Every structure is written in structure tokens, then in C-alpha cells.
Amino acid sequence: MAMDRLLEKIVELQNPTVAGLDPKLSYIPESIRAESYGKYGKALEGAADALLTFNKGLIDALCDVVPAVKPQAAYYEMYGWQGVKALTETIRYAREKGMAVITDGKRNDIGATMQAYASAHLGVTEVENETFEAFGADALTVNGYLGSDGIKPLLEVCKTGDKGIFVLVKTSNPSSGELQDKTLSDSATIYRTMGNMCENWGKELPGKYGYSGVGAVVGATYPAQLEELRKELPHTFFLVPGYGAQGGGAEDVAPAFDENGLGAIVNSSRGIMCAWQKENCAPEEYAQAARREAIRMRDEIVRRIGTIKLPK
Amino acid sequence: MAMDRLLEKIVELQNPTVAGLDPKLSYIPESIRAESYGKYGKALEGAADALLTFNKGLIDALCDVVPAVKPQAAYYEMYGWQGVKALTETIRYAREKGMAVITDGKRNDIGATMQAYASAHLGVTEVENETFEAFGADALTVNGYLGSDGIKPLLEVCKTGDKGIFVLVKTSNPSSGELQDKTLSDSATIYRTMGNMCENWGKELPGKYGYSGVGAVVGATYPAQLEELRKELPHTFFLVPGYGAQGGGAEDVAPAFDENGLGAIVNSSRGIMCAWQKENCAPEEYAQAARREAIRMRDEIVRRIGTIKLPK
Numbered sequence: 001m002a003m004d005r006l007l008e009k010i011v012e013l014q015n016p017t018v019a020g021l022d023p024k025l026s027y028i029p030e031s032i033r034a035e036s037y038g039k040y041g042k043a044l045e046g047a048a049d050a051l052l053t054f055n056k057g058l059i060d061a062l063c064d065v066v067p068a069v070k071p072q073a074a075y076y077e078m079y080g081w082q083g084v085k086a087l088t089e090t091i092r093y094a095r096e097k098g099m100a101v102i103t104d105g106k107r108n109d110i111g112a113t114m115q116a117y118a119s120a121h122l123g124v125t126e127v128e129n130e131t132f133e134a135f136g137a138d139a140l141t142v143n144g145y146l147g148s149d150g151i152k153p154l155l156e157v158c159k160t161g162d163k164g165i166f167v168l169v170k171t172s173n174p175s176s177g178e179l180q181d182k183t184l185s186d187s188a189t190i191y192r193t194m195g196n197m198c199e200n201w202g203k204e205l206p207g208k209y210g211y212s213g214v215g216a217v218v219g220a221t222y223p224a225q226l227e228e229l230r231k232e233l234p235h236t237f238f239l240v241p242g243y244g245a246q247g248g249g250a251e252d253v254a255p256a257f258d259e260n261g262l263g264a265i266v267n268s269s270r271g272i273m274c275a276w277q278k279e280n281c282a283p284e285e286y287a288q289a290a291r292r293e294a295i296r297m298r299d300e301i302v303r304r305i306g307t308i309k310l311p312k
Numbered sequence: 313m314a315m316d317r318l319l320e321k322i323v324e325l326q327n328p329t330v331a332g333l334d335p336k337l338s339y340i341p342e343s344i345r346a347e348s349y350g351k352y353g354k355a356l357e358g359a360a361d362a363l364l365t366f367n368k369g370l371i372d373a374l375c376d377v378v379p380a381v382k383p384q385a386a387y388y389e390m391y392g393w394q395g396v397k398a399l400t401e402t403i404r405y406a407r408e409k410g411m412a413v414i415t416d417g418k419r420n421d422i423g424a425t426m427q428a429y430a431s432a433h434l435g436v437t438e439v440e441n442e443t444f445e446a447f448g449a450d451a452l453t454v455n456g457y458l459g460s461d462g463i464k465p466l467l468e469v470c471k472t473g474d475k476g477i478f479v480l481v482k483t484s485n486p487s488s489g490e491l492q493d494k495t496l497s498d499s500a501t502i503y504r505t506m507g508n509m510c511e512n513w514g515k516e517l518p519g520k521y522g523y524s525g526v527g528a529v530v531g532a533t534y535p536a537q538l539e540e541l542r543k544e545l546p547h548t549f550f551l552v553p554g555y556g557a558q559g560g561g562a563e564d565v566a567p568a569f570d571e572n573g574l575g576a577i578v579n580s581s582r583g584i585m586c587a588w589q590k591e592n593c594a595p596e597e598y599a600q601a602a603r604r605e606a607i608r609m610r611d612e613i614v615r616r617i618g619t620i621k622l623p624k
Contacts, residue, residue, distance in 0.1 A: 022425065025439065037440075044446065047439045074421055074428035078437050080446035081397035088393050108418050108455055109386055110485040113334065116386035125390050127337065127359045128349075134356065134392035143420055145457045146483050147490035171458050173422040178459035179505065183497040190502065193491065 002138045002164035003215065003237050004208045006100050007262060009067035011308050015298040016261065018102060018239070019062055019290070020269025021055050021090060022072040027273050028054045029283030048082040051075075054286075055090045058273065059097050061287035066294050068100035068138075070239075070267055091137055101137040102239065106168060108143035114150050118157040122165075139164040141217060141239065144194055148201070155204045155214075164205070164213040164237075169195045169229065172219025172242030195229050198236045209262065209310055211237040218256065220248025220266065227255035230263060238264040244271035244297070250304040261308035268297055314450045314476035315527065315549050316520045318412050319574060321379035323620050327610040328573065330414060330551070331374055331602070332581025333367050333402060334384040339585050340366045341595030360394040363387075366598075367402045370585065371409050373599035378606050380412035380450075382551075382579055403449055413449040414551065418480060420455035420462050430469040434477075451476040453529060453551065456506055460513070467516045467526075476517070476525040476549075481507045481541065484531025484554030507541050510548045521574065521622055523549040530568065532560025532578065539567035542575060550576040556583035556609070562616040573620035580609055 010016050025033065028050050036049035059069065069090075076087035091101050107117040121140045124131035144151060144167045154165050170180055170191040180191040188196075195216055202212025212235045218226050220242035230238070238256050242248040243266045256264035271278075275293035276286035302308070322328050337345065340362050348362035371381065381402075388399035403413050419429040433452045436443035456463060456479045466477050482492055482503040492503040500508075507528055514524025524547045530538050532554035542550070550568050554560040555578050568576035587605035588598035614620070 033440075042440055042442065044437065044439065044444050047437075072421075072425055072428075074419070074425045074432065077432035078428045078446060079439075080432075080437070080444070081393050081400050083432075083446070084396045085393035106420050106455070107386070108420070108480075109384075110483065110488075113384055113386045116384075116390045120386065120389035120392075120395075125356065125359075125392070127356065127391075128345075128354055130354065132356050132392070134390060134395070143418070143455045143457055145455055145480055145491060146485060147487035147492070149485040149487040168420075168457060171422065173458060173461040175459035175461040178509070179457060179502070180459070182502075182505065185495040185497055185499070187497070190491070190494075193494065197490070 002100070002158070002162055003211050003213050006068060006265065007209050007211065007310065009100060010262070010265065011310050013065065013067050014302060014308055015065060015067055016257070016265050016301060016308060017066060017294065017297055018068040018070045018265050018267045019058065019066050019272045019294060020070045020072060020267050021058065022075045022269045023051045023054050023273060024075065025050065029286055031283065044080045045082045048079045048086040051079065051083065052086040052089050056093055057287040058290050059094050059099065061291040062294055063097040063099050065291060065298065066099070068102055068265065069094045070102040070104050073103060073105040088135055091135055095136065102139040102141065102166065103135060103137035104141045106141050106143050108146055108150050110146050110149040111153065115153040118154045122154070122163040123157040123161050139166060141166045141168065143168050144197060151201050155201060158205055158213045164215060166215040166217050166239040167194065167198050169198065169216040170218045170222055170225045172221045172246055176219065191225065192232060195233050195236065199233050202235050211235055215239055217241065220253045221246055223252045223255055226253070230255055230258070240264050240266045244268045250300045253301065254304050257305045260311055261305045266301060271297065314412070314470070314474055315523050315525050318380060318450070318577065319521050319523065319622065321412060322574070322577065323622050325377065325379050326614060326620055327377060327379055328569070328577050328613060328620060329378060329606065329609055330380040330382045330577050330579045331370065331378050331584045331606060332382045332384060332579050333370065334387045334581045335363045335366050335585060336387065337362065341598055343595065356392045357394045360391045360398040363391065363395065364398040364401050368405055369599040370602050371406050371411065373603040374606055375409040375411050377603060377610065378411070380414055380577065381406045382414040382416050384581070385415060385417040400447055403447055407448065414451040414453065414478065415447060415449035416453045418453050418455050420458055422458050422461040423465065426462050427465040430466045434466070434475040435469040435473050451478060453478045453480065455480050456509060463513050467513060470517055470525045476527060478527040478529050478551040479506065479510050481510065481528040482530045482534055482537045484533045484558055488531065503537065504544060507545050507548065511545050514547050523547055523575070527551055529553065532565045533558055535564045535567055538565070542567055542570065552576050552578045556580045562612045565613060566616050569617045572623055573617045578613060583609065
């Protein structure tokens with residue numbers, strides 16, 4: 001199951017982090033943009049090519065240090081189908097370089113429609129008895145508001161295709177509490193109820209190392225909830241956004257990990273993508289600056305949580 | 313605001329329904345598929361071209377009868393970026409034919425990322441100071457689990473671009489109650505709480521006819537909740553899935569409408585797309601069969617709710 005592979009990769013690289021690939025044109029060195037516009041025009045296609053070139057440079061610089069990338073679908077859809085094509089090629093390139101790919105799409109629907117999303121992002125699509133991979137990520141973020149009808153179709157695809165999902169539980173944004181923190185009449189919060197649903201769904205996808213194929217998104221910006229959920233959801237692996245630009249640090253994410261230093265993967269997007277701008281180094285060094293920041297982040301977190309081990 | 317335009321179109325055509333464009337290859341007549349495969353290969357690109365050709369036939373046959381189409385993003389993503397290109401061209405074609413387009417993407421995220429989805433599906437994307445329309449729908453379905461941070465970025469785009477959104481409130485699927493029906497400690501259900509959030513968000517997008525630019529998705533399969541929410545949310549226009557194939561009928565959707573016959577638009581997808589298979593007519597008549605079913609559905613609902621009028 002994809003989560004097992006991800007855990008093994010985290011241990012191999014001693015790095016529980018994921019690089020978010022949420023590229024904006026303003027993050028991309030001008031020389032890359034100019035070359036793409038020259039080839040494909042100063043419009044959606046040229047912009048999409050610039051995103052892809054930028055991503056490939058990042059992947060090359062990160063693939064022996066960072067176990068996974070998390071492209072955020074919105075930043076590709078913004079450039080139309082041309083951007084979505086760049087997403088497809090980004091996913092393919094990262095997988096070729098040995099990285100796990102978590103597509104951050106927060107998809108949600110029911111029944112046959114959720115089945116279509118599962119085929120699209122994690123599985124294969126049938127065309128007259130032949131199968132084709134549309135996007136081919138290792139894992140997908142999903143929104144569980146619609147209940148089991150929205151999750152079950154994914155579990156089938158995860159089982160047969162060695163894939164995983166991350167369900168939104170407690171998100172990192174300031175207003176996440178408007179709904180998620182509300183208390184139900186049985187005195188559990190909504191986020192905890194959603195977390196318990198993940199534990200249940202995960203029973204269908206047990207993992208070798210204690211974590212199921214159904215993970216949860218829990219923000220770094222809510223360390224108390226991270227700690228509560230780590231205890232409450234022993235089989236649920238966490239994807240933790242909110243580190244860096246959103247304000248979370250190593251101390252904030254520490255409660256997401258178990259005694260083996262496993263249990264979570266921490267995302268940084270802008271911190272890594274824009275490291276060259278923060279460092280104020282030459283634009284053509286953007287990928288090396290990203291690598292330096294990824295190493296700094298890894299070291300900061302691993303210093304806090306210690307050596308990462310697979311459970312015996 | 314897009315919702316005003318939609319209401320005017322509903323009154324003009326005396327038809328409060330929307331045709332879901334959720335095409336599967338098995339719905340598409342063989343001759344269309346064969347021609348597309350001949351041109352673009354029996355793979356994702358050929359399949360995507362078949363979807364587009366099928367959709368164009370439906371749009372031609374429906375555009376003077378049905379006010380809007382609702383393409384479901386999942387069924388296009390399934391065919392990769394090639395499918396997403398077919399979605400783009402479907403949206404463009406429907407708008408050219410005067411139909412309103414509701415992209416059913418159930419998108420959700422926060423801040424700058426939600427802004428990117430808003431630009432992608434409803435707004436424009438900037439490339440070096442020039443703007444381009446990526447998808448260009450009139451409205452988008454969204455999931456509000458992340459709270460206001462996930463909705464606010466859309467409201468800006470709706471305001472400047474004359475667009476609307478539909479937030480998932482009470483979905484049509486059997487398991488929708490697992491989370492949505494839970495009662496909070498203040499004794500409101502989650503779906504009602506989400507509905508009230510829609511009323512609030514809608515204050516920023518008031519409409520000429522009493523309905524704001526923030527609509528809600530409420531399933532036809534839960535008529536009691538439809539009735540409750542129609543009373544509770546007087547400024548929130550409903551998108552009602554679940555008619556036909558999912559089991560809802562005219563009697564079930566009637567509570568979604570106000571005394572003017574406004575307040576909701578009822579979706580049918582398979583019922584319309586697969587009418588030719590149900591009728592068992594010649595495959596090349598698929599679009600005419602879809603039109604017959606759309607007229608039957610319109611008549612069934614309008615017979616129940618009466619003449620539709622804009623409020624004075």
C-alpha cells in the first residue's frame with residue numbers, strides 16, 4: 001500500500017517532509033519564463049511550460065533529499081488544460097525520479113463520480129478494454145463531507161493499485177474552526193468525528209507498519225489538536241500543512257509524530273519554492289536554494305524528533 | 313450576478329432544470345466513438361474527442377429548452393488533460409449557445425489556493441499583465457468544510473466577474489447523513505449550520521430577485537430537509553441533484569421552490585444523457601431523445617410547481 005512505500009522512503013532519507021509544488025509565475029526565474037514564452041507564446045501554454053520547467057529543476061535538486069512532492073491542483077487548473085497537462089508531466093517526472101507524489105486536489109463526490117476521480121488521479125481509465133493512466137499519483141487529498149459514499153470508491157482503487165488518500169480532518173487555516181471545531185451533541189468535535197471516520201475507513205487498507213492507507217490532513221498551526229489526534233488515531237498517518245509560511249515550526253509539528261519518529265509528513269511549499277527569493281541569490285540558483293531550504297527544514301524537524309525508524 | 317441571469321433564463325424558458333453532462337463512453341453512440349478514435353486514436357485523446365462531440369450534440373438539442381448545463385469535472389479528469397481540454401471546449405460551446413454553465417467540481421481549499429481555483433473556473437488568469445480565461449463557467453460547486461477562508465476568495469471573483477457558487481449543504485447520497493445530519497451542541501444539524509453559513513456569505517452578493525450569488529446543493533432524495541432548508545434559507549438558491557436515476561421525482565423536489573416557482577434548479581444527468589438507451593431508439597437519435605426527456609422532465613416539474621415568475 002502506498003503509505004508503506006512512503007514510510008519506507010521517509011526512513012531511507014531520514015526526512016519526514018514533502019515539497020509542495022504550488023508554482024506561481026512570480027516564483028519562477030525570468031529566464032525560464034522568457035524561454036517558455038518564446039517557445040509557446042505569452043499565454044496559458046507558455047505559462048504552463050514555465051511551471052513544468054521550474055518544477056523539473058526543483059525535482060532534480062530535491063529527489064535524493066525529499067521523499068515526496070505535493071503538487072496542488074489549483075495552481076495548474078489556473079492555467080487551463082495546458083496547466084493540467086503540466087501537472088500530468090510534473091507527476092510523471094517526479095515518479096521517474098523516485099519520489100512519491102501526493103496530488104493535493106481535495107476531491108470529493110459520491111458513487112460513480114468519486115470512482116471517476118479515483119480512476120483519474122490514482123487508478124487507470126478504460127478506453128474500449130485498454131487501460132491508460134490519466135494522472136497516476138501515489139496519493140490524493142480528499143474531502144469527506146459527503147460521508148462513506150465519497151470515500152469507499154477510493155478504497156477499492158487504493159487496494160488494487162497500491163495507492164493512498166489523505167482526508168481533510170483539521171485544516172491549517174484560521175477559519176478552519178468555523179465548522180470543524182464545533183462540538184456535536186455526543187461532545188466530540190467535528191474534526192475528531194472525521195478523524196474517527198478515517199480510522200474506520202483505514203481498516204480496509206491496513207499497512208505493514210501500523211498506518212493504514214487512509215491518512216488525514218491536520219494543520220501544523222493547531223499543535224494541541226495534532227497531539228490530541230495523534231493519540232486518538234493510532235493508525236492514521238498525517239499530512240501536515242502549515243509549516244513555514246503559514247507559521248508552524250518544528251516545535252508545532254512535533255506532536256504529529258510517534259515514538260519512532262513516524263506518523264506524519266510535513267509539507268512546505270512557498271518556503272522551498274521561493275527559497276531563492278528569500279536568500280536573495282541568483283535566480284538560476286533557485287533549485288539549489290530550494291535544496292538548501294529542504295535540508296534546513298529536514299534537519300530542524302529531525303533534530304526535534306530524533307532518528308526515524310520503522311517499527312519492528 | 314450570475315444567479316440573476318440564471319433566474320431570468322429559467323423564467324424565460326419556463327424550465328427550472330439543468331442537464332448534467334457527466335458523459336461516459338458507454339453512453340456515447342458507437343459511430344461517434346469510432347470517428348473520434350479514427351481521428352485521435354483509441355486512447356485518452358480519442359475518448360476525450362468522443363465526449364466533446366457527444367456533448368455538442370446534446371447542447372445543440374437542449375439549448376432552446378434547458379437553461380443550463382452542469383458538466384461534472386470528474387468525468388473529464390478521468391481522461392487526463394485531454395479530457396480536461398474537452399471540458400473547456402464543452403463549457404465554451406454551451407456558453408456560445410446561450411446556456412449557463414455550472415461546473416460541478418466541488419472544489420475547496422484556502423486563501424491563495426482557493427483564489428487559484430476561483431481564477432481557474434470562474435475568473436481570469438494573469439500571464440505577465442494580460443488576462444486569459446482558463447475554463448470560464450458561470451458558477452462552480454464548492455465544499456465549505458474549510459470555513460470562510462475557503463469561500464471568501466470566491467466571493468471577490470463572483471462580484472467582479474458576475475459569477476456564482478453552490479456550496480454543498482445536504483448532498484443526495486445515502487451516506488450524506490454520516491456527517492451532515494449530526495446534531496451540534498447548539499442543537500442545529502451540520503447541514504443546517506452550513507446552510508446558515510451560505511446565507512451569511514451570500515450577504516456579500518445580493519441578487520435582484522432575492523437570491524444571492526451563494527447557492528446551496530441540497531439533494532432531491534431528502535425532501536423533508538429540502539423543505540426545512542427552503543424556509544430557513546430564504547436568500548439561498550438551490551441546486552438539486554438526485555432527480556431521476558437517484559430516485560427523486562417532481563413531488564420530492566417541489567419543496568425546493570418558493571411561491572413564484574423559483575428557488576431551485578433541478579439536475580438530471582443520466583436521465584437525459586442516456587434517454588436514447590432507455591427509449592431504445594436509434595443511436596444517432598441520442599440528442600433528440602435527450603431533448604424529449606428534458607421536455608418531459610420540465611413538464612413534470614412545472615405541472616407541479618406552476619408558472620415560474622420573477623418577483624415584482
